[in-house]
Amino acid sequence: MPVFHVHIGANQFTGEEKRNLADALNLALHEAMETPMDDRFIIISEHKEDEFFITDTFPDMQRTGKRIVVNVAFGDTRTLEQKRKLAELVTRYAKEKVGIGPDDVSMMMYPLPIENMSFGRGKLSTDIGLAMPWVKKEENSGGEIMAANQIEDRLAIRQNFDKHWVSVDNKDYEVLRTVFSNDAVLEMFLDGKQAIHGSIDEEFPLFCGFFDACEFTFGFTGQQLITKLSDDTAETYEYVMLNMAKKLQGISEVTMNALKCKCDYRKENGEWKKTKWSATVQFTTKIPLQSTWATWL
Known part of the structure; x- marks a missing residue:
């Protein structure tokens, strides 16, 4: 618009x-x-x-x-x-x-x-499901994290990522807010229907409340990354993103296409504890294979 x-x-x-x-x-x-x-x-x-x-x-x-x-x-x-x-x-x-x-x-x-933006009827443009294929996005190449608003200085993103990398159990929210831009959009889908769409500040606490055993997908607007989680999961978004980005940093000319994740949890004293985590990412690389699957445990 x-x-x-x-x-x-x-x-x-x-x-x-x-x-x-x-x-x-x-x-x-x-x-x-x-x-x-x-x-x-x-x-x-x-x-x-x-x-x-x-x-x-x-x-x-x-x-x-x-x-x-x-x-x-x-x-x-x-x-x-x-x-x-x-x-x-x-x-x-x-x-x-x-x-x-x-x-x-x-x-x-x-x-x-x-x-x-709102076209009318009191609905934001992000809430009406309008397809906008004419919008061009930059490639997420080299494994760097790209925010929804296309931060052009990829070197700064990588340096910022390394500077603020900490354990996922240590200030997860602050890490997410530091690495991504202020106006990045967090979105999540439950059973194919949009459940969350909004700013990190508004939606992150709600996202962390989804601890049920259900399958859902989520990702950042403008990225080619789609994440799947299932089973009895209480995974948090930044844990997946930061771990996968960290592992992909050494791979040249990479575009992430799909990411499947599974994390098993048990609840102790009212808190969720990770027992096993695995992730499979599909990425496209210019050299030498067009499509590759890799799995980390």
Whole structure:
């Protein structure tokens, strides 16, 4: 649900030109970010001369009376390449369809977690089951942990991971909050139905309360990782993720596709104690096998 808000000078554009500008923005978004053409949320606001103060020349520009400021908010999974393409196409189509010069198009882009958006009916976009195959995600290669909002500095993630690696029985929650970004999304499914979807702060305590003998899957939005647990389990999310990521750190060019985990517990003095844990991960690697299964106990 990208939303454009364009600021223009009063009486600088005809009604037809404003409609053409909206069409230009819609087409640019479709081609740059592969959104459907009917995913169209565009606002154009006019400002009088004493309300619109845009420099004529900074930095090394030659702006005219048709200068515009384009603000656009979109989901935070968008890549740098997509943002560059959007800026390029907005400028190109504004020129082709409306006659606005390249120097007259200024842009601000605002990436937002998609749980901050609502199409309507009081439902968040994450709660309506809308498939968004046009959203591009970066590969989780090399075994690094990638948060839902695509942290680009993978080296920093790895260093942060190593720095805060501790026993799973020692400050599990703090480890999870440190390694992943603040706006990462935790989601879990019970019997194919979504049971948890929200921020780590809101949902992690609820997640840790699922101690029943049932099968469920969970994962971070934007990752290719799907985790399965069954039997009498009280496994916590970060235990699986941190252990598996730790073991995969030494494998080059890896994308994790599936992860099956099993952990046996017994309850002592009101606390769950691990007795046996195993995990099987399927990963794709560029060298030399396309699909490999490995198991750790």
